[in-house]
Amino acid sequence: MARPDKLPRVLTEEETDRLLSEPNQRYFGPHRDYLYMRVMLKAGLRASEATALRPERIDLMSGKLMVREGKGAKDRTLWIGEELLEELQGWMDRRQEKAPKADYLLPTSKGTQVATSHLRRSVKRYARDAxxxxxxxxxxxxxxxxxxxxxxxxxxxxRLVQKALGHSDLSTTMIYTHVVDEELEGAMKGL
Incomplete structure (x- = not known):
């Protein structure tokens, strides 16, 4: 299989920590943005799937998260860990206070769905600031x-990665083996 020209950009643990430390969680919008980034990092959601998340699609006890009608109108089941679940449980009180009629898990302060363009701008701004x-x-x-x-x-x-990402074709998922292969090459050449 030919190696792709441009491998996807992957954040290091240290970059991830710096990125997540940028949003000022005292405020509703940045707190929501922080949780968007956490959910995408822990469940591999697309921006459109994250902004469409509804509270009833996540079991705050078990961590089971249902993605409905993802790309290609496919549903999939994912799980998130205890630490993020606790953060989301805390968020639910704040969400109820600020946007009680919201249909979305992570809404705007007016209760509407966040635009994916807002998410793109926010992630880029936090990355720049970090x-x-x-x-x-x-x-x-x-x-x-x-x-x-x-x-x-x-x-x-x-195959686990394929299932988590909701890829119908394994060849789409294979790019991640190239990322790890490149890391192995770098590590071995350094010996």
Missing amino acids: GIEEVERVSPHTLRHTFATRLYRSAGKI
């Missing part, structure tokens, strides 16, 4: 790439 290199290549999709690469590194099973 001093992340190649900021022009950082987007909500970078968070998805970061999730997929980390899942592949930890599980070592490309």
Whole structure:
């Protein structure tokens, strides 16, 4: 299989920490943006899937998250860990106070769905403020790439990554093996 010309941009752990430390969570909008980034990093959601998330699609006890009508109108089931679940449970009180009639898990302060363009601008701004290199290549999709690469590194099973991302064709998911192969090459050449 030919190596892709441009591998996806993946954040390091340190870049991720810096990115997530940027939003000032004392305020509703930045707190929501922070949670968007956390959910995308922990569940590999597309920006459109994250902004369409509804509270009833996430079980705050088990961590089960249902993505309805993702790309290609496919549903998928994902899970998020305890730490993020606790943060989302805390968010629910704030959301209820600020946007009680909202249909979305992470709405605007008026209760409406956040535009994916807002998410793109916010992620880029937080990345710039965090001093992340190649900021022009950082987007909500970078968070998805970061999730997929980390899942592949930890599980070592490309089919799990395919299922988590909701890819119908395995060849779409194979890019993540190239990212890890490139890291292996760099590590071995350094020996």
